[in-house]
Amino acid sequence: MNNNLKSWLKKETSKCMFCGFCEALCPTVRFGSHRGYGPRGRINIVLYLSEEGKYTHEALNSLYSCLLCAACTLKCPANIDIPEVIRVARSLYARNNLKEKEEVVIEKEVS
Amino acid sequence: MRKRFLNIVVDIMRELTLKTGYPVPMNRGDIYSWAQDLDIETKGPIALYTGALYQIMPYIESLVAILEKVENNRALLEIMNIGKHLASSFLTKSLLRASHKRVKISRNILKAIALLLREADVNFSYLYKDDLYSGVLLYDLGLSESFLRQARKVYRTFKDRGIKKVITVDPHTTYVLKNVYPKFIDNFDIEVQSYLEVLSSRIKKKESKTKLEVVIHDPCFYARYQNMVEEPRNVLKASGIKVIEPKRSRKFTACCGGPIEALYPELSRKIAMDRVKELSSISNVIVTMCPICFSNLSKVKTKEVEIIDLALLVARVRGLMR
Numbered sequence: 228m229n230n231n232l233k234s235w236l237k238k239e240t241s242k243c244m245f246c247g248f249c250e251a252l253c254p255t256v257r258f259g260s261h262r263g264y265g266p267r268g269r270i271n272i273v274l275y276l277s278e279e280g281k282y283t284h285e286a287l288n289s290l291y292s293c294l295l296c297a298a299c300t301l302k303c304p305a306n307i308d309i310p311e312v313i314r315v316a317r318s319l320y321a322r323n324n325l326k327e328k329e330e331v332v333i334e335k336e337v338s
Numbered sequence: 339m340r341k342r343f344l345n346i347v348v349d350i351m352r353e354l355t356l357k358t359g360y361p362v363p364m365n366r367g368d369i370y371s372w373a374q375d376l377d378i379e380t381k382g383p384i385a386l387y388t389g390a391l392y393q394i395m396p397y398i399e400s401l402v403a404i405l406e407k408v409e410n411n412r413a414l415l416e417i418m419n420i421g422k423h424l425a426s427s428f429l430t431k432s433l434l435r436a437s438h439k440r441v442k443i444s445r446n447i448l449k450a451i452a453l454l455l456r457e458a459d460v461n462f463s464y465l466y467k468d469d470l471y472s473g474v475l476l477y478d479l480g481l482s483e484s485f486l487r488q489a490r491k492v493y494r495t496f497k498d499r500g501i502k503k504v505i506t507v508d509p510h511t512t513y514v515l516k517n518v519y520p521k522f523i524d525n526f527d528i529e530v531q532s533y534l535e536v537l538s539s540r541i542k543k544k545e546s547k548t549k550l551e552v553v554i555h556d557p558c559f560y561a562r563y564q565n566m567v568e569e570p571r572n573v574l575k576a577s578g579i580k581v582i583e584p585k586r587s588r589k590f591t592a593c594c595g596g597p598i599e600a601l602y603p604e605l606s607r608k609i610a611m612d613r614v615k616e617l618s619s620i621s622n623v624i625v626t627m628c629p630i631c632f633s634n635l636s637k638v639k640t641k642e643v644e645i646i647d648l649a650l651l652v653a654r655v656r657g658l659m660r
Contacts, residue, residue, distance in 0.1 A: 254606060254612070258605055259605065284341050291601050292598055292600075294597045296593035298592070300562070301589065315480070325481070
């Protein structure tokens with residue numbers, strides 16, 4: 228189920244080299260309680276989720292506290308589409324937990 | 339607790355959008371009341387499409403005020419969860435009242451946009467009761483299926499009315515129509531342009547007597563997602579307004595914190611305070627061009643600072659509005 232989205236997420240998040248350049252630009256990481264409130268943390272949480280990791284409270288906080296402001300993308304040397312990763316990860320969660328059924332949109336989302 | 343809060347809030351917004359067309363309980367009439375005495379055509383291939391975001395924000399503000407209280411109160415949270423089923427009822431509508439003053443600001447901003455377009459000799463019609471919400475919030479929250487349903491509704495309305503081009507008024511609606519609708523809807527063939535793009539090339543130069551200096555706050559969805567930074571500056575400069583750049587400006591702009599105001603009210607507030615501090619250290623007049631930025635920055639500003647929407651400021655300077 229949802230394999231297309233998951234494999235896309237895994238491919239995209241695996242590009243992260245942990246440099247953390249993104250954190251300097253992220254508005255939420257400065258005020259969050261841990262690094263999961265920054266892009267590097269978010270990307271690696273999504274990587275963990277795409278490998279059948281659990282949606283814990285803090286994993287969800289990390290996903291849903293993202294502003295999708297895309298400031299992080301300005302400095303990502305791996306060119307990861309960070310806001311899109313977050314949005315697709317949310318849609319994966321919504322499909323399994325928030326009564327959203329998967330529909331034809333799956334292919335279109337990651338193209 | 340967090341998980342439950344998140345699930346409930348997201349669910350409320352989805353259910354409301356699917357049932358009523360808008361993510362918060364509100365009157366349909368509030369969407370187009372701003373156009374009341376403007377006599378805009380109802381038919382025509384080029385339509386002004388507000389996507390209702392400016393009109394919705396006063397209600398979101400009231401909702402956030404409630405959520406700020408509910409965030410750490412389990413019992414209230416569960417009551418809200420039940421309440422969502424009564425979304426369209428009188429009870430919910432009277433609980434969630436937007437401030438009259440705030441509703442009026444949104445109305446004036448939209449009016450200013452229409453008057454500016456008119457001044458620049460742009461021909462356009464307006465959708466009135468068919469001015470539907472774009473569903474952008476559902477998209478951001480990853481509710482793709484619900485978003486798709488809303489998007490189809492919007493597209494069908496455009497088609498039924500024979501619309502070929504829409505002029506949008508805010509960065510989020512512009513982005514979602516230009517970049518996301520074509521991905522989700524087969525053969526999407528509506529041309530989309532923001533009012534700032536339209537005005538940027540058509541607005542007539544006007545010298546102003548007052549030497550107004552303002553600091554500009556770029557919205558992420560214009561500056562980063564659509565690479566639109568010169569257009570708003572052109573419109574301001576053409577009206578004789580001096581634009582001062584903050585440290586984080588253009589594509590390096592800093593987010594207002596608004597997109598997470600419903601799910602993380604406290605965090606959102608801190609981010610807004612940080613941004614207002616930065617902007618107000620440069621000028622006491624902050625110009626925004628997004629209803630979410632306006633809302634979130636206004637919430638935390640001090641008395642000495644004025645936050646004004648670009649359209650309203652320009653329309654006033656040009657003598658189109660009081």
